[in-house]
Amino acid sequence: MQDSVATSYVRWRLPLLISAVLLILLVPYLLVRLWSANSQEADRWVRHTHEVEAATHGLEALIREIDSLGLALANGTGAGTPRLRERLEAAIARIDPQLQALTLMSRDNPGQQVLIGRLQTLIERRVDVARRLAMGVEPARRADLVDELYGRYQVRDLFEDFLGNEQALLAERAAYADVQRSRVRWLSLAALLGQLALMGGVIYLLYRMEQRRSGSETELRRASERALAVVQTVREPIVLLDSAQRVLMQNAAFDELYAGEDSPIGPHARLEEIGTGAWRDPVIRQRLSDVLTRGRELWDYEHLQRTADGQSRTMLINARRMQLPDRDDDVVLMTVSDISAQKAAQQRIADLNRQLEGKVEQVTEVNRELEAFSYSVSHDLRAPLRHVAGFADKLSRHLGGQLDERGRHYLEVIGGSARRMSTLIDDLLVYSRLGRSALKLQAVDMQSLVEETRAVLDANRATDAEEAGGPAHRVEWKIAPLPILVADENMMRQLWLNLLGNAVKYSARREPAVVEVSHQPTDDGGHHFTVRDNGVGFDMDYAGKLFGVFQRLHKASDYPGTGIGLASVRRVLARHGGRIWAESEPDRGATFHFVLPPSQDAVIHQGSLNA
Template sequence: MNNYERYQWLLFVAVAAIIIMPFWMLREMNQRIQNAEQALTDGSRTDAALSRLLYEARNLESAAASVVAGVDNAQMRSRIAKSMANIPVLVRELSEQSDALGIQQQLRIGNLQGRLEQRLDISQRIVQSTDNQERQRLLAMMSDEMAMSAIANEMRQESQQIFMTQSRQTEALHKRGQRISLISMLIQLALLMALLAMLRRQQSSREHAERALTAANARALAVVQAIREPIALLDGEQRIVMHNAAFAELYGNSSEQLPYIDGQHISQIGNGAWAGLEILQRLRDVLSRDRELWDFELRQTTRDGIERTMLLNACRMSLPDHQQQVTLLTLSDISPHKAAETEISELNQQLQGKIEQISDVNRELEAFSYSVSHDLRSPLRHISGFAEKLGKQLGDGADDKSRHYLEVIDSSAKRMATLIDDLLVYSRLGRSALRLQPVDMQSMVEETRALLDANAQNETPGRHIEWDIKALPMVIADENMMRQVWSNLLGNAVKYSAPREITHIQVSHQRLADGSHEFTVRDNGVGFDMAYASKLFGVFQRMHKPSEFPGTGIGLANVQRVLVRHGGQISADAAPDKGAIFRFTLPSLLDGATAS
């Protein structure tokens, strides 16, 4: 229950209380006023009965006095008889009214009744007596001993006092009732004003809500109209209830006889774009069986005569201002996507053909290089063997030029053998299967370092090499291929730093933002010109003369082939005489291969 409903109930309770309570109070007050007025009426009746009773008593006394005075005739006796008959009736009437009077008044009425009964008895005796002296004595007794004026005065005073008290109470009750009526009227007016204010506020809130709802509907309609995807609503008879501009743009009728599409059957719009029996049945099933359509591809020829591929979605829904449920249609023109997919498919087929051609060429080249390497070994052995025999045969008789020629033949044959061996390694790295396993890069670098230190001491005794090897992780890779990578990179760092008095080589590792591993090898060697960096990882490509630094120029090519096969890459940064930095990466995806 919201605050408005709570206040409304409180207001209704207050209105009921203001209506019922004054009514009950005024009813109680009216009852008390009626009781007071009844008491006043009873007092007035008592006074009237007392006055008539006193009148009859005085009339009886006067008639008795007349008889004593000698006026004893039928008229006087009639007066006496009439008064004697009326007095008991008046006494009974006064006694009946004594219940509403006070105790003192009842006592006075009792005393008065006794005196009246004595008067009646004396009056009877006066009428019956013939002795005049006896009559005078009885008359004097009736006048002196049975006087009623004092009792009557006391009763009148008490009655007057009661009357005044009742009058004041009645007046006070009237004033109180007027005040209650006035206060009730003011409170009822205040509640009426509050009720009117509440109704006005409710009406204002309703109007505000209606305006907000109208504005929201207008905004929603504007949004729907602004959407470039066709949208429409269908009723149970598949007639257009509502649509947006994009729907009319594709399916609006160009005929002047049917310029509007609202209210028309969907099969009659769009130049027959929706006339297919299958799609009409599917749309009927959406509303009748609640079978929604999701991403249903539909080929249509729209109003502009273009054949399109539309992606249709349809579902059943209810509208606030519509009694029956409707079908919501939303469409997307995926013709460009379909064309792009077709083009991409064709390009993929072409690319697949190119890849197969390149793979065939690579296999032929690898087979050729392997075959050539093997085929060249035998002539080289012959050349080297016959050169050695020729040197032995000439012996000391060979002149300097002959010995020089023999040395060139021997060194060239050895260099050619090294090139063949490296070519075989390069070919094997491209053909052999990857054997992924956990590889401890820290241990592998330490082993390579120890081997290089030993070779450096044998070749150049006293050479000082400072190594700075940071913490290296475990990775998933081919152990032999990784050993080839570290052997080439660290060997090059040692080789090209030979001219330095103290060689500094640093190996480090870091995780990149995508989670991949990046390893860095940094040296203070002779470096190279970055203008020739594009040739750095080519086969038999060298940055320095063989006379300066030995080598075949195939080591970095082997490193790149290994890293590419692992899904990584390598890059270099250097400057002449300022050392070189080689960075290579291994993807983090290989870390998950441990479990498998």
């Protein structure tokens, strides 16, 4: 949002400055011109009123002169009479022009025009009386004409009314002119103040623009310095080339790789002259030229070079065309990565893979031999064991009562050892199959497997108690809710059978025996299961032997078994990516913990089963 506002401000900055200059210069000029014209018009009307007054006074004086000349001619005799007559006629001749001029000057005032019309009529009558007086009449008649002149045809009142109207117009127009002049003065002052304010605003705006420009230049310089520092700090060689493949700029890593102490890379050095011939290959130079002329980007191009240190290196070259703000033509940005170590590592990996393939073939051969051995154990050894057990039993029945106590003991030992050997072979075969058979992953309900295993163990205890002729050993089961996981169901069944069977077996001397099964999720989404009993326990110093083949921590006479069950449990968990450990104290019971990793498929299958 701030960026858009700043961009809009920059775009409209010049038009705003131009508008401000126009406001400063043009608007005050137009306003002052307008009010000055109004003031000049008001002054013109004042002058016009003064001209009308002057014309009126001139006309009044002319009428007085005509009256005086008429009376003088009526009373006078002698040589001056012709001269007075000429003056009288000249004065009478000036009456009409002055009346017309006065009429023209007051044509915009209808009231004054009416007065001028009446005044013209009276003036004509007075002129006629003055002429008759000038022609000479009897004294009695002369007195009547004088009475008409200063009584009946009196014009003083009309002149006073006319002048009064003009004085009123003069006062009005003078007041209007004063108002216009005052307005012009105040407007000029306001325009001056406005110009000063606008000029101050423009100066402030220019100051802000200069600050912004200076700040932008400073920030641009800092950004350029930061970018240059980053480029110089990068350990990957970087170089800029122009169209002639001359060096415009390079970082320190490029100098270290291609510039020897005796031949530093100078400004505008040609690429083919750098690095003791590392760039003289025409193929790579043609590819760099294509980047600039044809717009072809160069990606992960491997090039074998001999650098300034004299070593042959495999370099990974990337190049693309770019535009610099201070140049009109395009340049090529090239980065160089030394992948000699990676190539050596790849070669080493290839060699190790070939060795691994040989080892895999050896392991495959060993597995085939183990399968043959398992087949031999399961078929070739079982027949002799069946013969030993069978013939021992037949010998016992054949001799019958002829056997003494020692003989019967020997035959029982032979039969028990044969049966134990058969059990041991079965457990070994199971252990072998757990490591070789493929996992058949599916949704496995751990709760159902535990309940199924519990039922099998309870049935076995009941059978053993019935054969011994005594009560069955009581076991209290505490089984928490267990989840559904994706696993191999047969292997998980084998796991629970071994763990719960051990818990029941080693708790046989406790009354009652308590076996607890619990579950809780791990922090990473896995599953942590716990099997706890209150049996004889074991010493933690020997915990490392628990999960080995044929490893036992108790006498076989006390607790029968082959020593393969926990080894099978560890192998099952290893096949599923899990692990197992145990915690115990002598006569304080044992706790076995095992963890299975998280599986997204387990969540999906569980959701589908619940649905």
